[in-house]
Amino acid sequence: xxxxxxxxxxxxxxxxxxxxxxxxxxxxxxxxxxxxxxxxxxxxxxxxxxxxxxxxxxxxxxxxxxxxxxxxxxxxxxxxxxxxxxxxxxxxxxxxxxxxxxxxxxxxxxxxxxxxxxxxxxxxxxxxxxxxxxxxxxxxxxxxxxxxxxxxxxxxxxxxxxxxxxxxxxxxxxxxxxxxxxxxxxxxxxxxxxxxxxxxxxxxxxxxxxxxxxxxxxxxxxxxxxxxxxxxxxxxxxxxxxxxxxxxxxxxxxxxxxxxxxxxxxxxxxxxxxxxxxx
Numbered sequence: 112x113x114x115x116x117x118x119x120x121x122x123x124x125x126x127x128x129x130x131x132x133x134x135x136x137x138x139x140x141x142x143x144x145x146x147x148x149x150x151x152x153x154x155x156x157x158x159x160x161x162x163x164x165x166x167x168x169x170x171x172x173x174x175x176x177x178x179x180x181x182x183x184x185x186x187x188x189x190x191x192x193x194x195x196x197x198x199x200x201x202x203x204x205x206x207x208x209x210x211x212x213x214x215x216x217x218x219x220x221x222x223x224x225x226x227x228x229x230x231x232x233x234x235x236x237x238x239x240x241x242x243x244x245x246x247x248x249x250x251x252x253x254x255x256x257x258x259x260x261x262x263x264x265x266x267x268x269x270x271x272x273x274x275x276x277x278x279x280x281x282x283x284x285x286x287x288x289x290x291x292x293x294x295x296x297x298x299x300x301x302x303x304x305x306x307x308x309x310x311x312x313x314x315x316x317x318x319x320x321x322x323x324x325x326x327x328x329x330x331x332x333x334x335x336x337x338x339x340x341x342x343x344x345x346x347x348x349x350x351x352x353x354x355x356x357x358x359x360x361x362x363x364x365x366x367x368x369x370x371x372x373x374x375x376x377x378x379x380x381x382x383x384x385x386x387x388x389x390x
Contacts, residue, residue, distance in 0.1 A: 143360060150353035157350055168354040178355065181339035185319050187250060188335060192257040192318035197311040199258070200265025205295070207266070208273040223263040233260070234327035241328055248330035256324050261314030268313060272306025312370055316363070 145159055153163035172178050207219055225233060237256050238247065246252030276299065284294040300307070322337035329335060334342075336355070343352050 146353050146356045147360065149350065150357040152350055152353075155350065157348065157353065168350045169358075171349075171351045172354050172358075175351070177334075178336075178339060178351070181334050181336045184250070184329075184333055185336040188253050188257055188333075189315045189319040191250070191254045192261050193311050193315045195254060196258045196262040196265055196314040197307065200262045200310055200314070201269050201307055203262070204266050204269035204273060205299075208270060208276075219266070222266050225260050226263050230260075230321075230323040234324040237324060238327040247328050248333055250333055252328055253325065253333055253335070254318075256328060257318035257321055258314075260321060260324070261317040264313035264317060265307075265310030268310035269303065269306050272303045272309075276302060309370055312366060316366060320359075 148161055149157060149159050150168055151164050151166065152161035153165035153167065154161065203218075203222055233256075237252075241247040241252050246255070280298050280302070281294050284298045285291075289297070320337060322335070322341055325333075325335045325338045326341065329338060340352055340355060343349055
């Protein structure tokens with residue numbers, strides 16, 4: 112990298128930039144890391160650093176019926192949301208990438224609008240809509256609302272993957288007699304599978320971690336894990352929340368590592384396709 116005078120910028124001259132980056136990362140990460148030792152505290156109060164160490168709050172989480180039921184509801188909603196949002200997002204991304212839609216830009220803006228609109232407005236609107244059609248406090252209503260929030264991530268991820276896909280493969284499949292559906296499932300889908308999996312993972316995390324919409328439309332029977340944590344913070348500030356938060360941090364790290372691996376596979380698959388079909 113060169114500066115305005117064409118001179119190379121050394122690592123020492125960029126030291127302030129590295130320092131600023133480290134400070135920003137610490138500012139974002141340290142509050143989460145503080146939760147981890149607090150979850151192993153033996154005290155009934157939230158203390159940092161802990162005066163004693165214990166696994167009692169992890170035991171309280173696994174033995175609590177309320178926490179267990181909330182976790183099951185969140186897992187059900189996240190899995191079903193992924194199963195619904197993924198095919199919808201893949202189909203939308205395929206249609207937008209094909210270039211056959213005249214209003215592709217407008218349709219893309221509508222599909223990704225939930226990323227721009229404040230979530231609380233989506234929650235309020237969803238609540239009043241569900242009140243009319245009877246979907247409040249139902250798993251179906253929760254999955255549909257989470258699908259609206261998760262599908263845009265699938266669209267964006269798959270669209271980015273399709274941008275590097277060589278459509279000559281589809282033309283070659285068509286020349287050999289394969290129909291559009293067969294070409295998609297046997298030619299395109301194996302190539303873009305890492306991007307599809309990344310989008311599905313985003314949809315899963317979006318549903319599992321969502322709390323605002325769940326506060327509006329889910330009742331006691333469909334209480335999700337984030338809502339249970341929110342209620343615990345408001346009603347009884349138990350250290351069990353820190354144990355749950357630590358488990359979620361570990362799960363997020365695992366999912367992030369999986370996402371990075373999938374993105375690496377997508378990049379390698381795109382590069383391999385480019386080498387096989389040079390322009």
